[in-house]
Amino acid sequence: MAYKNRIVPIFFSVATLFFLLLIIDSSSSQQTLTVESRSNPATSEDCNNRWIYIRNLPYRFNxxxxxxxxxxxxxxDFCPYLANHGLGQKTHGRSHSWYRTDPLLLELIFHTRILEYxxxxxxxDAANAVFLPYYAAIDSLRxxxxxxxxxxxxxxxDLFEFLHSDEPGIWERHMGHDHFLILARPAWDFSQPLDNDPPIWGTSFLELPEFYNLTAxxxxxxxxxxxxHAVPYPTSFHPQNxxxxxxxIQRVKRSRRTSLMLFAGGGGIGSTPNIRRSIRNECEHSTINNNVTANFSIIRTNGVYSKLCHMVDxxxxxxxxxxxRYMKPMLQATFCLQPPGDTxxxxxxxxxxxxxxxPVFFEELTAKxxxxxxLPADKYSELSVFIPKEEVVFKGLKILDVLMGIPRSEVRKMRQSVIELIPKVMYRRHGSSLDLRSKKDAFDIAIDKTLQTIKDKLGNMLDH
Structure with missing residues (x-):
């Protein structure tokens, strides 16, 4: 992208110093927050079974x-996306909530947010869990x-050797069962068998017996x-209050849905049968005109759409x-197709x-x-549509037929369920206002679930 070359030289010299100060101040941030928490009985009570210790790692790990x-x-080059503690640059000068966020920076986003925990x-010894601020996905690039x-x-x-040589008692207390970290790439990228010679793809981080006890x-x-455990990819929406x-939320509710379904993505241009190719073919041959009177009558029954299918390449x-490029079309669409790709x-x-x-899913591995x-598994039928990809690719099932067959009343209920999920899948901006912090976001939920997971693991160890 052209804007990268304009920004990197000015930005990164400042950012390097800023992040250095951020990491150096992490220990003092811990101390300050801990003292404040313990001096307030109500806060201390709220922190029962929720204390987290941040492991102090050398800079080479982050x-x-x-x-x-x-x-x-x-x-x-991911230098431009380090801005704003890993949220990236703002999409435009007047933006308060939208950033050019790169998923690779999820480790930095988590690290920044956990300093506010x-x-x-x-x-x-007083901690219920130990966080490792290791940027494993960035380290995996080499x-x-x-x-x-x-x-x-x-x-x-190298990380394991450090954990065993520097204050080894922290690791040995529970043999790593109380440690957790965030990896900003799919687990498959860290799952290459140790005996692959030569290596095929990925690293063997999650295959190392030394780290079997970690929660990742x-x-x-x-x-x-x-x-x-899977956590949401970071979107570009990070409100601060x-x-x-x-x-x-009001804009989402008021938005006029003029497209029945939308696919934002690539692929599907080859001759090999696959779900993306089927979607592309169906979209390219779906129009609303006088020659499609049957479909048009169905469309009129289920709402007024100017497009059956909108493609964002x-x-x-x-x-x-x-x-x-894609959020405005999504605001104007009723259904968004989510076919699998490389993963x-x-x-x-x-x-x-x-x-x-x-969302319209074609594989359960995509989300459910x-x-x-x-995303509550028992509520999927209330917030999404599932169409098996085999039915579309090999049996000729039309996605449009399935979606146009859903009554408008059901569509309204599903959209409301989706809107209720928005605070749970967003990562709010660091330093956000107290009133916004009352709504648990993706980070808050991930931390709560991680603490419960570790508690259950340690409980099972005691039982045995």
Whole structure:
């Protein structure tokens, strides 16, 4: 993107100093918050079983990795997206809630937010959980795209050696069962078998026996391991106070839905049968005109749409840092299609929810079996539509027929359920107002669920 070259030289020299100060101040931030919490009986009571200790790691595990943001020739330069504590640059000068957020910076976003967590302690023995501020996804880039690609089984060994040499009692107290971290890439990228020779793809971080006891939050998990839990991809919406959040909710509710369904994405242009190709073909051949009287009568029954299907071409990553390109069309669509791509999950799922657009899934791995902490599995039929991709690709089922068959009253209920999810899948801005903090966001829910997971693990250890 053209704007990268204009921003990096000025921005990064300032950002490097800022992030250095941020990490240096992390210990003092812990101390301040802990003292305040313990001096207030009500707050201290609220923190029962919720104390978190932030492990003090050398800069090579976090800060130094940010300074290498432009050093991977086969990977996009992510320097411009370090702004605003990892939220990225604002989409435009007057924006208060919208940023050009890169999912790779989710580790930095979590680290920044956890420094504001009200139940921090500087006593590891008093902690219910220990957070590792390790930017594992950024560190993995040297194995995925850099000169260390053929030694990916070593990813994480340096961290493990540090944890065992520096205050080893913190780790050994529960053998890592009380430790947790956030990985900003799908778990598959950290799951290469240790005996792959030569390595195929990914690192072996999650395959190292040394880290089997960790609780890992990831944007996409594997179906079977118990150590990882999926959390929402970060969208570009990060409000800083309740007024901005409520203004967006009102816009979502008032938005006129002029497209029945929308697909924002790429792919589907080859000859191999797949769900994206089926979607593209159906969209390209769906029109509202005098020759489609049957469909038009159905459309009139279910609402007034100017388009049956709207395509937003996001090929080659053109949408990734440009929410304006796809959020307006999502605001104008009733249903947003979420076909799997290289992996089952999509950031677009959470963009759609933020826009009040009802997600349409074609695989359960896309969301239902992933985000159990944030999207209630027993409510999926109330907030989404599921169409098996095999029915579409190989049996000729038309997506439009399924969606046009849903009564308007059901569509209204589903949209309301989706809108109620918005605060649960957004990551509000750091330093946000107290009134907005009363609404638990994706970070708050992830921390609560992680603490409960660790509590259950330690309880099971005692039982056995």
């Amino acid at each position: 800060l130094d990795l940010l300074t290498n943001c432009s050093e991977y020739p086969l990977f996009d 009200p139940c921090l302690t500087n006593d590891p 194995y995925l795209y850099g000169p260390d690609v053929n030694s990916s089984f070593q990813h994480g060994l 939050m990831v944007p996409e998990g594997r179906p079977w391991p118990l150590q990882e 309740l007024a901005y959040f409520e203004a967006w 996001c090929s080659n990553g053109v949408c990734e840092h440009d929410p304006i 089952p999950t999509r950031r677009s799922t959470f963009d759609a929810i933020t826009a009040g657009c009802i 079996t992933q985000y159990r902490w944030h």
